[in-house]
Amino acid sequence: MPAVALVSFTIHPTAGSEAGVGWAFLSAALALRPAVTVHLVLDARDEDAVRLGLQRLAGAERVVLHAVAVPGPILQRYGDRRTRESYLAWLPAARRRLRAIGKAEPLTVAHQVTFASAVLPSVLTAGVADRLVWGPLSVPASASGGAGRIAVLGRAAVRIAGGVAARNLRVADLVVVNNDHTRAFAEGLGHAVAVEPNIVVERQPGAFERDERSLVIAGHLVERKRPWLAISALRDPRLSGVRLDVLGDGPLRPMLERLAQTEGVADRVRFHGAVERSTALEVMSRARLLVHPSSREGSPWVVGEAAACGLASVVMPGSGAEATVRLCDNGGVVAPPGEDLVGALADGVVEALRHPVPGPSDRWSAGRMPGLLRRWYGLGD
Secondary structure, three states: OOEEEEEEOOOOOOOOHHHHHHHHHHHHHHOOOOOOEEEEEEEHHHHHHHHHHHOOOOOHHHEEEEEEOOOHHHHHHHOOOOOHHHHHHHHHHHHHHHHHHHHHOOOOEEEEEEOOEOOOOOOOOOOOOOEEEEEEEEOOOOOOOOOHHHHHHHHHHHHHHHHHHHHHHHHOOEEEEOOHHHHHHHHHOOOEEEEOOOOOOOOOOOOOOOOOOEEEEEOOOOHHHOOHHHHHHOOOHHHOOOEEEEEEOOOOHHHHHHHHHHOOOHHHEEEEEOOOHHHHHHHHHHOOEEEEOOOOOOOOHHHHHHHHHOOEEEEOOOOOOHHHHHHHOOOOEEOOOOOOHHHHHHHHHHHHHHOOOOOOOOOOOHHHHHHHHHHHHOOOO
């Protein structure tokens, strides 16, 4: 029986985001034909949850867990958070464990699925398997949208990060990327590349009555997400009857509430705060469009969630979200480029509202994953 190794610094059977993606890759690997043995290198903090989840997963007897602990002092400092610092502290022991697996048993493939950043070094090393796959991952395309000296420092940081990423990517035979910027970056270095954002969301039942004049924005209210653009866009006369639901909380909320008052749109903006995922999905299922004005993304999970709920999305150019909107293929829009970001976002919303209302999409379902792995691993059909 062929053997593959998966490396997932964060993995959980019931979580979203990267931890949920890690679990989706494990489940997909077990669905491969011919059947494979799966060696999973993981953070020891996830071991109990993974063992419990495996009890409900067909083929679990073919999974061999290799739990690697983050050093104690790092845990004391950062707690349960999966920070870059904790990953870097975990990496040397994880790399040694993967090498030991490769020495004990020939590996057809070694695939690192998380963290999703090429700026951090990989656990993968040359010779550990016949084929090395890394991703989905991203390299930074822009800074957070600051101005003046902050913007200059941000651009310098992006250039430095690109140089680090170029060195790190040398190890991979196939680079799986989240977005078009990272595709262009990796192809420019001569790598074989597959574009597939790390989003796994099941289609949601379309049982809610949709409000044709309702927009929704969802996410942490921080500078990088630029939620103020969505509020200011409501001033546009073409959007005079449109309302905005804001899902999420964060340090910018007081400023955003003041902005809604200043812009004269407070009666059309509703702040929900942090809500349960089920509530967020219900709000999205009732809305007409998702507005996602973030300045930079690896792959915006929320755009995939919106598609699963039957919403198209409006995103900003150069943010990294363009590939996700394209792959959704449900009438989403990338706002036009230009210095007037508010006006561009309003233009994108107006254009998207002209498109037909899409149905809930299964584009990001976990059911697509085994086929992807067969192609990436060179296992054929």
